[in-house]
Amino acid sequence: MDQLALLGRKGLDKLAAFGRAGMILFQSLVAKPQPLVMFPLFVKQIYFIGVLSLIIIVVSGLFIGMVLGLQGYTILVDYGSEQAVGQMVALSLVRELAPVVTALLFAGRAGSALTAEIGLMKATEQLSSLEMIGVDPLRRIIAPRFWAGFICLPILSAIFAIVGVYGGSIVSIDWLGIYDGSFWANMQNSVNFYDDVLNGLIKAVVFGFVVTWIAVFQGYDCIPTSEGISQATTKTVVYSSLAVLGLDFILTAVMFGEL
């Protein structure tokens, strides 16, 4: 009986947290826009969230593209269709790996940093102090970070995909000696801009929204102690990874499945 009550209370706690997350999202985004104040803050956050994540994204994209080229070649060569390696590399990157891996790396790199930063601001009373100065921290601190994350993930994902494709082409064409005309032609014939590229981009937009939302909420809602912040940071990474993988399945089913 106690167990049941505990379960019920946990469930209600989660539901309440979800409600708070929704309110934070609503209050930070539905606000009178103040472009002059907000724009510099927004640019600064794109720098911290996007530009500083670029290196890890480019390096991972390159290696994943190269691995796909190698693996694809060894599988396809048995069927005599190694020409199709370009198509395999590009489709798996554009549809799946670019948005998903970028989102996972983003959660680890930028999401955790966002949570820790906001949590520390809360612990050192910077958020309270903003409120007392008469500035809404949701608009000042949360909103620019939120928008920046929302914008950065699709950009990073597109960069990941293109770098990956070139990584795959280096392996396939320069090392494994596939004729470059058929590599690119095969790829271009099978990848469709609207169905594959745009759908991949939509995935990245959705992931950007969810990961950033989780990150800023965990920071804003954390217990303002060093332990609370470290827990919140862990939660950001775990929850965003799970959310990304779960949503990826749903989005894939809707976009590419026969539903």
Next chain:
Amino acid sequence: MRMRILEISVGAFILAGILALVGLALNVSGLNVSNTEGAYTVYARFENIGGLTPRAKVTMSGVAIGEVTEVILDRDELVARVAMNIHSDVDFLSTDSSASILTAGLLGEQYIGITVGAEEEYLQNGDFIEDTQSALVLEELIGKFLFNEVSE
């Protein structure tokens, strides 16, 4: 000065994102902006379409000239009816052209290959290609082959 470097790098970052998207569009998906509009539709009936699906390409001498838009069962003739969009600049398919369902590689995807005939008149929007050749179905081939072996 620090702010300036920050702004420049953010600008470069967004530009890189746009370039990456353009690269994906042109290099990876081979999006061709000019011929997305302006296409006409022709139809063909096949005994068996094998694994042909919408979005499969339509080629002539190996060059892509359009794509399959719809595959349905024709109620009157009880065979498959395939609709395909042909780029409007390919306006020289004679009315006696033939269409066959081909396979790319041994296990590759299926597509339609068109061979033109000798007529002076050309196919118009909504016309049917009468001369068609169905997909090769591996099981039927093997079946025939075995049957011949046995009957010999």
Next chain:
Amino acid sequence: MTQFDDVVIDIQKLSFSRGDRPIYNEVDIKIPRGKITAIMGPSGTGKTTLLKLIGGQLKPDSGSILVDSKNIPALSRSDLFGVRERMGMLFQSGALFTDISVFENVAFPIRVHTDLLEDMIRDVVLMKLHAVGLRGAHDLMPSELSGGMARRVALARAIALDPDIVMYDEPFTGQDPIAMGVLVNLIRRLNHSLGHTSIIVSHDIQETLGIADYIYIIADSKVIASGTPEELSRVESEQVKQFIQGLPDGPVPFHFPANDYEDDLLKGNR
């Protein structure tokens, strides 16, 4: 009671609890306009909490907090931000914004609430920093300051807009004797020349007695004594005497509520 002809903050029947633990139980406090009011009490009694309640960052369980007859807990979010523009608060930890310099910290409220030109902002900021003795530190980042310096910068920020009500949460803690003297004078001068209403939360009894016009002593979720410094020094209550003289034992518990000490120690042996 001429003190209370003009009350700027009127707290009536305020109750507030953290979880099951009551912090305030039907407390009435009046803060006179243009005076320095001190809130004193053992640590952990809820002095910081009181300032946050006045600032509207916490909502009371019941009771009203009238600031110029506006009831803070009942205000909408945007009205609340309007009232806060007239308040300055020095946080216990300083709470400087760590990503911008000392100068920008002090300039922050000015930039948010006024359209002053950059030249004028610079003058105002340097004046405020000069007042707390840290004009030379305007280029430093908050991480390069000591705790006491950070609190002085935070004080400069709290008074940057010349607010009507300034709340100081333990301004004297961590200050060396010289800075302490300067701060006491600064607070008194701000109060007298500009007519600020000041609320000081403090443990430093001597400084506080010297500076305050009126004092509330809080313990056990209640106001246990209030009055001018002279009145308080004449109060006979053991509790108040103990607090003002700083004796460890007496009716004001030094200990956080706990089980019997011996019991707790013996439990470990079982």
